[in-house]
Amino acid sequence: MTTLSSPPPGSTNRTSEPAPPTGRSRRRRGARAPARRRGNTGFVLACLLPALVLFAVFMIVPTLNVFRMSLYTWSGFSPDMRFVGLDNFSRLLDDQQFVRAFQNTVALLVVVTVVTMGMGLFLAAIMTRQRLRARNLYRFILYIPNVLSVVVIAAVFSAVYDQENGLLNGTLRLLSLDGLQQVWLGDQKIVVYSVATAMVWQSLGYYMVLYMASMSSIPEELYEASALDGASPTRQFFAITLPLIWQSLRTTLTFFIMSAVNLSFVLVRAMTGGGPDGSSDVLLNYMYKQAYTNSSYGYGMAIGVVIFAFSFLVSLLVSRATRREPLQF
Amino acid sequence: MTTINSSSRPRTGRVLTYALVVALALAIAVPVAWVLLASLKQKSEFFGSPWTLPKGLHFQNYVDAFVTAHMGQYFLTSVFVTVLGLVFVLAVSVPAAYVIARYEFRGRRVVETALLAGLFVNVNYIVVPIFLMLVDWDRALVDVFPGGFFIDNPSVLSLVYAATSIPFTIYLLTAYFRSIPVEYEEAAALDGASRFRIMTQVMLPMARPAVTTVILFNFLAYWNDFIIALTLLPGEGKTLQVGLLNLFTAQKAAADYGRLYAGMVIVIVPVLLVYAVIQRRLIEGMASGGVKG
Numbered sequence: 001m002t003t004l005s006s007p008p009p010g011s012t013n014r015t016s017e018p019a020p021p022t023g024r025s026r027r028r029r030g031a032r033a034p035a036r037r038r039g040n041t042g043f044v045l046a047c048l049l050p051a052l053v054l055f056a057v058f059m060i061v062p063t064l065n066v067f068r069m070s071l072y073t074w075s076g077f078s079p080d081m082r083f084v085g086l087d088n089f090s091r092l093l094d095d096q097q098f099v100r101a102f103q104n105t106v107a108l109l110v111v112v113t114v115v116t117m118g119m120g121l122f123l124a125a126i127m128t129r130q131r132l133r134a135r136n137l138y139r140f141i142l143y144i145p146n147v148l149s150v151v152v153i154a155a156v157f158s159a160v161y162d163q164e165n166g167l168l169n170g171t172l173r174l175l176s177l178d179g180l181q182q183v184w185l186g187d188q189k190i191v192v193y194s195v196a197t198a199m200v201w202q203s204l205g206y207y208m209v210l211y212m213a214s215m216s217s218i219p220e221e222l223y224e225a226s227a228l229d230g231a232s233p234t235r236q237f238f239a240i241t242l243p244l245i246w247q248s249l250r251t252t253l254t255f256f257i258m259s260a261v262n263l264s265f266v267l268v269r270a271m272t273g274g275g276p277d278g279s280s281d282v283l284l285n286y287m288y289k290q291a292y293t294n295s296s297y298g299y300g301m302a303i304g305v306v307i308f309a310f311s312f313l314v315s316l317l318v319s320r321a322t323r324r325e326p327l328q329f
Numbered sequence: 330m331t332t333i334n335s336s337s338r339p340r341t342g343r344v345l346t347y348a349l350v351v352a353l354a355l356a357i358a359v360p361v362a363w364v365l366l367a368s369l370k371q372k373s374e375f376f377g378s379p380w381t382l383p384k385g386l387h388f389q390n391y392v393d394a395f396v397t398a399h400m401g402q403y404f405l406t407s408v409f410v411t412v413l414g415l416v417f418v419l420a421v422s423v424p425a426a427y428v429i430a431r432y433e434f435r436g437r438r439v440v441e442t443a444l445l446a447g448l449f450v451n452v453n454y455i456v457v458p459i460f461l462m463l464v465d466w467d468r469a470l471v472d473v474f475p476g477g478f479f480i481d482n483p484s485v486l487s488l489v490y491a492a493t494s495i496p497f498t499i500y501l502l503t504a505y506f507r508s509i510p511v512e513y514e515e516a517a518a519l520d521g522a523s524r525f526r527i528m529t530q531v532m533l534p535m536a537r538p539a540v541t542t543v544i545l546f547n548f549l550a551y552w553n554d555f556i557i558a559l560t561l562l563p564g565e566g567k568t569l570q571v572g573l574l575n576l577f578t579a580q581k582a583a584a585d586y587g588r589l590y591a592g593m594v595i596v597i598v599p600v601l602l603v604y605a606v607i608q609r610r611l612i613e614g615m616a617s618g619g620v621k622g
Contacts, residue, residue, distance in 0.1 A: 040432060040434070040524075041434070043428070043432075043524050043525070044428045044432050044434045046424070047424035047425055047427060047428040047528075048424070048425050048428055048429075048440065050420070050421040050424075050425075051421040051422055051424070051425035051495055051499065052425070052440065054417075054421055054488070054491065054492040054495060055443075055444065055447060055492060055495045055496070057492070058459060058488070058489055058492035058493060059447055059450055059455065059492060059493060059495070059496075060443070060447075061458075061462070062455035062458035062459045062462065063450050063454070063455055063458075065455075065458035065461075065462070066454055066455060066457075066458055069458065119353075123350065123353070126346050126349075126350060127350075130343060130346065130347075132347065132350065137354075138350055138351075138354050139612075140605075140608060141354045141357055141358050142353065142354060142357060143604075143608070143612065144357055144358075144361065144601070144604070145357060147549060147553075147600050147601070147603075147604040147611075148553070148597060148600065149552070149553035149554075149555060149570050149596065149600075150553070150555060151555050151570045151571075151573050151574050151577070151596070152570075152573070152593060152596050152597055154577075155573060155577050155589070155593050156360050156361065156364055156593070157360075158577070158581070159360075159363075159364065159367075159586075159590075160360050160363075164376070165375050165376055165379060165586070166379065167359075167360060167363055167379045170378055170379035170380065171379070171380070173378070174378060174380060201356070201357065204353070205357070206615075209612050209615060210615065213615075233342070258449070258451070262451055262453050265453060266453075266555065266556060270555075270574055270577070284453055284454075287457075288457075291457050292457075297457065297461070300457065301457065301458075304454050304457070307454065308454060
């Protein structure tokens with residue numbers, strides 16, 4: 001990172017102000033960035049303070065509060081707030097509903113990540129390598145779900161999954177495949193996968209576009225040379241494309257895990273409310289239930305801490321496991 | 330376009346991949362188009378095959394959604410909250426990003442690190458403490474505002490939107506400001522421009538691409554948000570997304586879909602229009618690092 005922090009010249013070098021002890025490093029850089037230190041303080045503060053105050057009040061303080069509140073039992077609106085240490089966390093282990101939510105979150109993460117990234121990569125490769133007709137139209141359509149809100153997606157999918165009048169069962173009837181009809185959101189065994197489908201539907205285009213961007217920077221000569229050597233498109237994909245975009249794949253993978261935890265929550269909340277009978281609860285959903293419905297704010301926040309630690313750990317592990325020597329082209 | 334070889338195997342492969350792309354595009358376009366069409370159906374038409382076209386243009390659904398289900402009013406709330414949120418976030422982030430990019434000051438590293446860490450704090454985790462904090466503030470001010478001030482206040486919602494997108498916004502703007510050569514500011518300073526003028530009249534216009542990207546992404550985030558709005562506006566005034574969720578619950582229970590589909594169209598169409606107009610920018614912005622989930 002280069003600092004181009006030289007204030008405009010032409011201002012007089014007023015350094016009459018005694019440098020504070022911590023200002024030593026600043027003085028060292030002062031060779032490149034002289035002048036107007038005194039007047040700048042006011043300007044810098046005026047520019048910085050509003051943003052920092054907002055950031056501190058609505059992000060830092062609440063984040064710290066999540067951790068603090070997880071150590072208490074508290075119903076939220078009564079002053080009765082009791083410190084219980086790590087009790088909330090040990091209670092979690094015996095909470096079947098929590099275990100269920102945890103399993104669902106993991107299942108959704110694995111299924112959705114594998115399918116979305118696999119299909120996203122595949123589509124991106126086709127779209128960049130094979131010069132499809134109307135390529136831009138497909139890109140436009142595939143990206144649409146990404147600009148829709150989660151409530152809309154939940155509503156669309158509820159309409160599609162509707163048992164009697166939904167698009168999916170209706171189509172199956174039309175094709176005389178009545179036997180395949182399902183209660184898509186009401187069956188404990190398949191509800192998680194119904195939600196997973198909606199998640200893939202939502203994020204596929206986004207990842208496709210991301211991968212297209214990094215694939216389009218791979219020089220064409222590599223493909224031409226390998227084609228002369230007789231490499232098939234499939235082989236080119238695994239030997240050239242995949243290794244060369246590996247770094248951006250890693251980044252998106254970490255990012256995907258973080259966002260999938262959140263997306264699953266909002267979708268589940270709007271589509272099934274965690275039902276039937278808690279069978280589609282995910283971690284964040286369960287946290288909300290505990291906090292708002294059950295008024296167990298402390299317990300809910302303990303779940304919040306677990307989610308935070310969980311997604312952080314998974315990202316870290318994934319990032320470790322996928323580390324490769326960066327390739328240059 | 331390079332034709333690798335003309336044996337039949339790659340050709341069938343190509344047909345297959347082509348078919349797959351078309352199938353996926355249809356899987357996305359069909360449900361959306363279906364909702365658009367269904368919004369014009371009469372109540373009786375929702376039963377039977379979902380593939381039948383509406384018999385006529387039944388606009389009564391829209392009247393019901395806009396008026397009876399208050400979607401018109403929620404629409405205005407959403408516009409207000411989104412616009413004000415954008416104003417807030419730009420007003421505080423542009424100056425902050427500028428001084429972070431250009432000025433050397435004590436604690437800059439700390440500020441930068443904190444903001445970077447803020448990128449990883451998802452709002453879903455912290456809505457509960459934010460809500461409780463605002464309830465507390467309301468309780469403290471009960472003598473001044475007996476009806477409460479912070480909860481159920483669209484402007485406060487905008488402020489929270491702005492606050493939660495500060496890390497992303499500053500991150501993007503700082504990177505862009507750094508890429509602009511310093512010479513422009515030096516020249517302006519020689520001409521006697523004040524620091525404030527340099528920031529607003531030299532740098533800001535030059536950072537327009539970055540500002541546009543930031544506006545786009547934040548617009549989508551604010552407009553589409555539902556968790557914060559659900560929590561902070563528990564009363565009568567709602568945003569479009571929360572209104573749709575309510576409509577969704579109510580109409581499903583009543584098995585009356587027309588109003589619900591019309592409501593969905595009211596939520597979908599503006600954002601689709603914006604997307605159609607700005608899609609190139611949006612996708613470029615995303616590819617150049619404006620990544621946000």
